[in-house]
Amino acid sequence: MMTTEGAPRIAILGGGIGGLAASAFLRDKGFGCDLYEQATALTEVGAGLVIAPNAARLLRRLGVLDRFIERAVQMETGWEFRRWENGAVLSAENLGEGCIRLYGEHTYTVHRAHLLNALRSAVPEHSIHLGKRCVSVEFEGDQAVLRFEDGETVRPDILIGADGVHSCVRSAIVGPTQTRESGICAFRGLVPAERAPDFAKRRAQTLWIGPDHHLVHYPVSGEEYVNLVAFAPAGANSVESWTATATVDELLDEFAGWDPRLVELIRAADTPGRWALLDREPLDHWNRGNATLLGDAAHPMFPFFAQGAAQAIEDGAVLALCLAADPGNPTAALRRYEELRRPRTARLQEVSRGRSHINHLPDGPEQQARDLAYSQADPLKANGWIYEYDPEAAVSAST
Template sequence: MPARPHGPRIAIIGGGIGGLAAAAFLRRAGLNATVHEQAPALSEVGAGLVVAPNAVRLLRRLGVMKAFLRRAVALEWGWEFRRWADGGVLSVEALTDVCEQLYGERTYVIHRSDLLDAVRSAVPGAWIRLGERCTSVEAGPDDVSLSFADGSRTEADVVIGADGVHSVVRSGLAARPSPGYSGVCAFRTLVPAHAAPEFALRPAQTIWLGPGRHFVHYPIAGGSAVNVVAFAPAGDYTEESWSATAPTEEFRAEFADWDPRVTDLIVAGGVPGRWALLDRSPLRHWSRGRVTLLGDAAHPMFPFFAQGAAQSIEDAAVLARCLAASPDDPEQALKRYESARIPRTTRLQEISHARRDANHLPDGPEQETRDTALAASDPLVTAGWIYGHDAEAALTT
């Protein structure tokens, strides 16, 4: 890595949403960085995600909202819970105007690749190096040495591991127990708008709850497709891979007894992806010396609160602020970043695990109590600590 004229030499390992967000916020803070991405092109596998106000306000500060809104869909209803057998509405939250009044921003749904493109628009192309797979990270007394699969090496003053759940950077920081079996796997597919039933095209995040399973859908890609993601018993399936697939019939069989509108969506989609949700305990520390982590590398969480991407964006904003405040003392900056972020991300990891059990209750008294509570609650208000959070403002208080 060539010497930088100002500030520390910062290397970001991973060019996903979190890695590019880190680069974008560092640039906004007046620092420079190099993003090392192992793939030959920047892309996001997977499908849709929810972008709540806590992330939207940070994207707005980056100046990428114009690019973001080209393909994002603003939710008019959110958290529309339905009963598995007949689609009866258990709870629904009107978001139009209300979300913006409470938190200053709306809630959107978007394809992962469209969010990646929006964030990338704030990163200079010269900062991004493709086809560079990091294989090891070695910290020295004054800098950090990075090795890559092609035999090349480089040095940096600060290394940020944004390389996902199977992070190479994290593996070099500390020993960590192997992930545990959660008993849950996820299916995902995309349904073209022309093949989707009308009810699935509404700007709503619809969540069907049933025994041992739940099923989610919402429109993405400017309304041209419907994102479908569902959770079911894993059996002996343990493959944690975004590229693994399953037969459509296997997906459909998991929901065979559900409302026909659910199975119709499954059949209308393409070949589904399938991955196991593995259980990982929160880390007590994710920085050592001049090396740190963000996003899934630091705090992988079950997707039941739809905060994975949002938390990586929050990480990026806070990390950039910390490094800009102490450019000559990166170790202290990383300690400040870690202490600012771990309590919040740990809480989200824990409640995401708890949501799994609540979503999958079998029919009976507990399920009826849950449904009564859903009907009486206002999720937009009760989750205010998530959506109302301003990661940058919280750092200064």
Template structure:
């Protein structure tokens, strides 16, 4: 860890995975920052996520990999796709040994709270300000003025908006644009190991594909629970908040007639969360002067490639490198950061959106063609542009 320097006053708005990762990588680069989080305590809502090699290698460089591995589940059995009605296996991708050989790291499943705790461990406690809800960002030639709900104000030389899909900071760098209604909602729940069937405990990410819907499960929290996330038509439901819940009966109704193993998992879970997937077109620019965006504030994407958290970690690593390299010219540093990241994240937004239609084909010729493609494909290789990517190496090559 380099000695900390007296560089620009950096304010990070948002204390989620992306905001804390930004703080961690800035500290690693020798800079200091303050993380402003509106919640009274740091806690990641949601349940599980998959952490692929492109993010794992960056966690290793933060020197937090041992903490991460305490609770992460290696997906050594890999990925499998199953047919909705009878569980017929459409495709299997074994990861054990292959992932490390191709990309130098394994793929893991983890509870979001455990990943948040991992990146938080690399951020000094005194850098974090809780209960600080930013209400406005006023650009200035030499930085920005931040206003908070409690009436306080802060001047910063650099502002990083890591405040998610409803970003306040985004309004200071991009023209306001309402999200588009995707017509899809997601259900999520967690099943304790003792209540889960044996097949769901395998170290695999299993995706059941059916007409208009798909259902995903994998073990998390050191194997003590099974994470479930499922996607179905939203109807007139448009609430994007992760705090919104549904009933088990509503969840069950969406997957009535599916393989009993799916419906049994739904029954075994607790009260499910439910949120609408709203679509946002990629931004052409996400920096203005000394203000920039990171993670979902810059490039929210559907979760169908499991890259949302990974891309925020990549953003954080690249942003820290750019600011450290040009600490005396933050505006140029932010331009370099945006230029390095926008093409990749836009591509991921686009392929994630396309996957929605592929996963939800109705039974018939197109579905049969998709299943044949899945059986013949090698997604670990074909998606090497995602998993083999080294964000820091790409910046310096």
């Protein structure tokens, strides 16, 4: 590994959003690091995601926000809840001025690939090692050792596991972790704007909710596409994979009888992906020796608060701040990082799990009470604990 004399040798396993964010923030604090990714090209599977103010502020801090907004879409309406059968609006946020007034940044939607490209622009190409498939992570005392399929062995001073929901670094740190079937599967797809109905092309993050199902849509890719992600009861052929596919007819069957406008949107989609949502309890620790976790490797969460990518970016920022504050004692810095991040991410894991029940209530008294509560709520303010978070303030307050 290339390193500056006297500086810790940092290895990041995983070249997704979390790994690139960590690399960018570490570089911003003067640390060099090597990022290892098993794929031969840095491309992000999946489709769209939401970048709320807590993440947008950090992209600005990294100096990549301008690059990001070249293809991102600034939201005017967010968390617009609609009733499944007729599209009646239950609640909506005015994001046009509310986000700036309350949190200092806008909310955006973006294709994952474009967020990845923005983050990569802050990472030196020579530090990114592609086609590096890790076959084992082991500990020699407190020293993490990476072994790759090509025969290379790496013994870094610090190892950051950003290798996703099936993390091998997590397995080495905490051992096997229990998963539960959530009973929910997700479909994701893109609709070319020229095929999408006009209502779906608005700069709005719209959620249609109904019995056992809900569907979210918003524009991405400079408004060239509409991203949709739908949730339904899991079938026997659902797996936890970004690459499994379904058919449009299967997705239409799940939403038969829903508002015809929504059915029209689904019918226009390209081949949808499908994956099962597995439920995982928050970890009680994610450090061991000189190794730590971030992003989905540390705290995979249901996507119902649209915070998975944002929390990975926050992780990278806090980790870099902690290491910069105590560069001579990496173990203590990693411990401080975990202590700062675990309560927040565990809370988001819990509230995201709870939303899966609330969104899928059958019609009846409980659903009517939920709809009334939505109509009276101000979600932009209610979610302030999410959107106002500032890593520098959090780290400073912990000293």
